[in-house]
Amino acid sequence: MPETSDTSTESGLDAKTQRKVVRERYASIAAGKNEAESDCCSSDDSCCSSAETTAPTDETARQLGYSKTELESVxxxxxLGLGCGNPQAIASLDAGESVLDLGSGAGFDCFLAAQEVGKAGRVIGVDMTPEMVEKARTNASQNDAENVEFRLGEIEHLPASDESIxxxxxxxxxxxxxDKPQVSDEAxxxxxxxxxxxxxxxxxTAAVPDDVRADPDSVASCVAGASTIDGLETILTDTGFESVNIAPKDDSDEFIRDWDDDYDVSEFLVSATITARKPEVGDE
Structure with a gap:
């Protein structure tokens, strides 16, 4: 599996170190050392349910956009938690479509997507952590998800063929x-x-405090590695995407402010929906 180059990043860590701390956190979660953590986070003061809980609360699920029916259907x-939103709410999936989940974790969003695309569709989850891929494959068996598969890989080097999704x-x-430009290129x-x-x-939405930006735990828990809205728009547009829209979730401060014990991270971070479209043939 290719390694991302040792380039500068939004965080205060070099690329190699950033990948290492993220992979270690995911491996720890997959091994069951903290089952209360979310797919995107792994410390009890980060972006989802606390270590005292064993499942996300209905209130947290509501804030992030999941319905009771969705939570009960898997x-x-x-x-493992609720991330920072619900991509199903904006994906508008149709029967028969092929779906790729970047950083699929234990597979929750993949299984929801599979319900939408039906047996004629397919869903592929990609995660860079072997322990997480193994957990997701076990969950696929428990959910009889025959149209879902999980592949080990980096989102900067997707294990999927050209124009297949x-x-x-x-x-x-x-x-x-x-390396977010590389993620955009691969997508x-x-x-x-x-x-x-x-x-x-x-x-x-504002500059990250220097001590947070350089903290490996903050990077691995979805706080210090984020881009600005303008930065992401530029990345996606430069790649060739059209109809780029990044919409902050106005009430995300309700849950984001609790992600860190020392800072109110909602002062510089917000959850958002990010949508874009690859041009049709002849539109480019």
Missing amino acids: DGNAN DVIISNCVVNLSP FRVLRPGGRLAISDVVL
């Missing part, structure tokens, strides 16, 4: 990448003409 422990989803994972490559992005993630 068996097993695929839902209709929709890319992701939940609070792109912010963890040290563009694997999408079919007319394919679309439907991503929930966090974006910066």
Whole structure:
């Protein structure tokens, strides 16, 4: 599996170190050392449910956009938390479509997507942590998800063929990448003409305090590696995407402010929906 180059990142860490701390956190969660954590976070003061809980509360699920029906429709422990949004709410999936989930974790969003695309569709989850991929595959068996598969890989180097995907989803994972332009390029490559992005993630609204920016725990817990809205718009547009729209979630401060014990991170971070479209043939 190729390694991302040692380049500068939004965080205060070099790319190699950033990837290492993120992979270690995900591996720890997958190993069951803290089952209350979310797919995007892994400390008890970060972006989701606290260590005292064993499942996300109905209130947290409501804030992030999941319905009670969605939460009850997936068996097993695929839902390790709730990330920072619900990409299903913006994906508008149709029966028969192919879906790729960037940073699929234990598979929760993949299983929800599979219900939408039906047996004629397919869902691929990609995660860079072997322990998480193994957990997701176990969950797939428990959910009889025959149209879902999980692949080990980096979102900067997607294990998917060119123009094979209709929709890319992701939940609070792109912010963890040290090379977001490469993520955008790869997403563009694997999408079919007319394919679309439907991503929930966090974006910066102000500068991150220097000590937070350089803290590995803050990077791995979705706080210090986020981009600005303008920065993400530029990345996606430069790649070739059109109809780029990044919409902050106005009430995300209700849950974001609790992600860190020392800072109110809602002062510089907000959850957002990120949508874009690859041009149809002839539109480019």
